Amino acid sequence: MSKISYPVIILNYKNYEQTIGRRGLALSKIAEEVAIESGISIAVCPQTADIYLIAQEVDIPVLAQHVDANNTGSYTGNNLIETLKEAGAIGSLVNHSEHRLKLADIESVIQKSKKLDFYTCVCSNNIQTSKAIASLEPAACAMEPPELIGSGVSVTTKPELVIQTLSAIKEISSAVQPLVGAGVTTSNDVAEAVQMGAQGVLLASGFVKAKDPKEVLQQMAYALKK
Amino acid sequence: MSKISYPVIILNYKNYEQTIGRRGLALSKIAEEVAIESGISIAVCPQTADIYLIAQEVDIPVLAQHVDANNTGSYTGNNLIETLKEAGAIGSLVNHSEHRLKLADIESVIQKSKKLDFYTCVCSNNIQTSKAIASLEPAACAMEPPELIGSGVSVTTKPELVIQTLSAIKEISSAVQPLVGAGVTTSNDVAEAVQMGAQGVLLASGFVKAKDPKEVLQQMAYALKK
């Protein structure tokens, strides 16, 4: 279960207090349970310092929240792909709206990741940047309208935007899995996203801050099984 | 031995291939052995993803290479102090020449670190920036002339610069431990730095890339004992 299959639910832990250290491990255990019982692929994105702890303990894909493009050498404070892999991450989010990268760096990260068999889910913010990212052929492209991130209003309330983006990505490269995110909080949001053509969703507070994260995730996974 | 005492040797692992994962752990075991046998304080700065692994296994201070100033919340890809601490880091390098920060962020990191009892070794690049950093009162300020970093030519070949910087730091705040770094590769470099008034050294390739890292570190620790 260390590879991502589709449809996928990717859980971004951000810097939320509820996800630090052993609390993030507990959430990851929940994600693992739901993944096993539902058969739906669920990946978790802890903070970098928590990757090793979580990857040792759960058998679901662990992604970093950010990765740097540089090679090994005299770089201080960067997250090297080689190191993330050895710590147990199978890939990384790239260019999240809260950690935007220069175009040249997004491209370098994707190229280096391909060579090292490292999964990249590159975030975009509209149709145009989704097309640009799709042309770079990452493993997945997750479109998130910035104004809806953390809003509780789902990206699926903009069906035209979602449908046009997903079809634009597919048209440019069938190798890039199109995902959506922002404001995804209910199983209905997840169901709609997939009905519109998404191969999965990226969410954060909708899971992390839920009163009952397990119940929410079960319902989301169930919505994807239909 | 989880606290830093002075004089100190701080070992920055950067993104060197020789320090990734279990190789970094092996180097940290060497550092621990030398710290125990010499009684000299030695801290290691692994990549963020390696902090947990190393901090579980060695009983010497582990520092991050970079830390972000933000609080918990909607931030993706940042290194939160709270998370680094729970993973086992007692502090962090800040503003290394290879990861320079905005002044306002250096200040925020130092303030937040003080509240959370997190050690900060803030790097500077000349006398002026050392004074500016000293006025922010981090735990330590490590001056490294950028042109000498990784050069093999020790910062101590510029005695006037070192002596003036160290005395400028002390004059501004006796609470800030003055360190130096850049090109430190031999026990003689370490001895000279301390003779000039430094409370310790920051080095990277001089240890990581040494043919016999243990022997080099033993000699350096011995030089500090005299």
Next chain:
Amino acid sequence: MSKISYPVIILNYKNYEQTIGRRGLALSKIAEEVAIESGISIAVCPQTADIYLIAQEVDIPVLAQHVDANNTGSYTGNNLIETLKEAGAIGSLVNHSEHRLKLADIESVIQKSKKLDFYTCVCSNNIQTSKAIASLEPAACAMEPPELIGSGVSVTTKPELVIQTLSAIKEISSAVQPLVGAGVTTSNDVAEAVQMGAQGVLLASGFVKAKDPKEVLQQMAYALKK
């Protein structure tokens, strides 16, 4: 009148629509008139592309809003001190809260500016960063609490913060002129700032967006004459 004298009123035009091109020139003519009639030093900070136009037409100090630290050479898109000077600017704002710089770059800009007789008004955001900046000895340090910028609530509503900051700057270097800014909109705000020890104020919308910019500026200048 091309040099700044104290007390000074520094007008930051930001990217406000009301200041573009000939509208910025008209505002600068108003500033010149008020400077002449009051005898108070008033400087204007237009956008870089407007510096030449304005500096040719008015006889008051013109400052850039940002300047880069690099020397002449292969740099694209940077604002070189040499070029700003030849275009008519006598100096620049540095590290404004809306354009924060790395500490090492602030220091480089100040050093290079001194060599080229270029005025630097470096912005800070609290007591600590004011002290750090004062230790770098720019011509002036303008403290602006970020949360009050553009708020209409004057920095002088925090008298303790202002008084402590100004005295901290003076203590570190009597060569650095202490200024304050953020939310300054009335002549009373200006009068209070100077009573608290400031050598002048930095303001933007309080002048640019005033119904009658000339009247507002006249009142502010008059408040400084008392």
Next chain:
Amino acid sequence: MSKISYPVIILNYKNYEQTIGRRGLALSKIAEEVAIESGISIAVCPQTADIYLIAQEVDIPVLAQHVDANNTGSYTGNNLIETLKEAGAIGSLVNHSEHRLKLADIESVIQKSKKLDFYTCVCSNNIQTSKAIASLEPAACAMEPPELIGSGVSVTTKPELVIQTLSAIKEISSAVQPLVGAGVTTSNDVAEAVQMGAQGVLLASGFVKAKDPKEVLQQMAYALKK
């Protein structure tokens, strides 16, 4: 002659000493003379503070070296499209290798530029980023291998790279004019670039630092006429 036609020669003045203020104006007068006598479109990219001076005096297209994506408002130190236009620039370089931008900002600049009829020549560094940029549909995309910039070794010494890039751009959008740059110093380099399919070249030191800039530019323009 204020519009760009193809083939075009775009001259980037960078921060070269030879281009500051009136020296940049003199070089621009040369460019204007050669443009008139040859009938070839030649654009100049002075530093921002020199745009007004040069645009008033020459009748060839003037481009900025960098432009920001933000709208009018509370932004300090940014180059607003509206202001660059009023100062006389008809467009701007974007994402030059010496001033790389985040993907989301490149996209915003292009969209805003289209609305304001502002020309964008967006730089790329390889085939992949050229494709990503072409999908954003700027007016032109100039591919420059970073290692050849300023090297004196022309991009045309890599014919496969050039030909593949140009055809990749054309395939994605026929509306995007494909240009190349880096190391272009002779009329032969220019002739080869156009033979390979480029609609023009971007160069800097090859013109600015030439012993006889006028002669070099005449030969380049002549090479484009054939």
